[in-house]
Amino acid sequence: MTVSLSLLVLRCSDIEASKRFYEALGLSFRAEQHENGPAHWSTQVGGVLVELYPAQQKLLSVGRLGFEVENLQRVLQLLAAVGAKVLEASAAGDRAVVVDPDGARVELTQIVADLLPALAEPSVFTRIAEQRRYGQVTTAILQNKSGFSARALADVAARVNGFRALGSEWRQIDQADALAISFNVLHRDLAYGASMMTRQAAEQLAREVLTLIPEPVAYFTNGTWAEGFAAEATSPYGAISWKPISDATFDAGIIAVGAEKTVLLWVQDED
Incomplete structure (x- = not known):
């Protein structure tokens, strides 16, 4: 039996801060609202629908995420510009761990080409x-x-x-x-x-x-x-x-x- 992830919902205490954080990673969001539900932001990442929803209180719904990026150093610069905290960074400059606005660990890996x-x-x-x-x-x-x-x-x-x-x-x-x-x-x-x-x-x-x-x-x-x-x-x-x-x-x-x-x-x- 094959199972694949199709949807990931992040509950955000500050949805606009979270949007800025994930945009710095290279994600591009569109505004959505389903019937009488709350307005939220939506995007696709590797075939997975990722949605940012407002949370009524500070709630860490996801403890750890991982992304592969084409230019890690540029992404870290963009994240620094929106106030993201870097927890770890490899000496080789190909891996880093940052924290999103709700405290989730986000692991970033430089895509290595031409192997x-x-x-x-x-x-x-x-x-x-x-x-x-x-x-x-x-x-x-x-x-x-x-x-x-x-x-x-x-x-x-x-x-x-x-x-x-x-x-x-x-x-x-x-x-x-x-x-x-x-x-x-x-x-x-x-x-x-x-x-x-x-x-x-x-x-x-x-x-x-x-x-x-x-x-x-x-x-x-x-x-x-x-x-x-x-x-x-x-x-x-x-x-x-x-x-x-x-x-x-x-x-x-x-x-x-x-x-x-x-x-x-x-x-x-x-x-």
């Missing part, structure tokens, strides 16, 4: 496709664009391969956990734990994937997969929580971001 695929696909990817024949396996090696944080580049690697970006919700892990996750998603089906290839083959392929990028590398995943796989003796998945980046029942993998290139290994399985 180019590497010219040649490593042979390890071909062998993964040949040996992990069930489920859907996505592998990619991409050339980084300079000047962006590892987390932002992980977002781009996800998006260009048809996945959802997680932004601040990516879970950063160390190399040992990245190796454990890579091994387990290749070795076993995520739904039932059935063997997909021998342990030896999975170990070899996982190690080869991680050696595609020299250190230093930042590793990201979408949940507590390493902890869950370590608890296999009692319950393989009882200790796991994750943020799906696809519509599959299960999806897991790693994104490894180096100085010049990014590698993605992701598996989707259905129950």
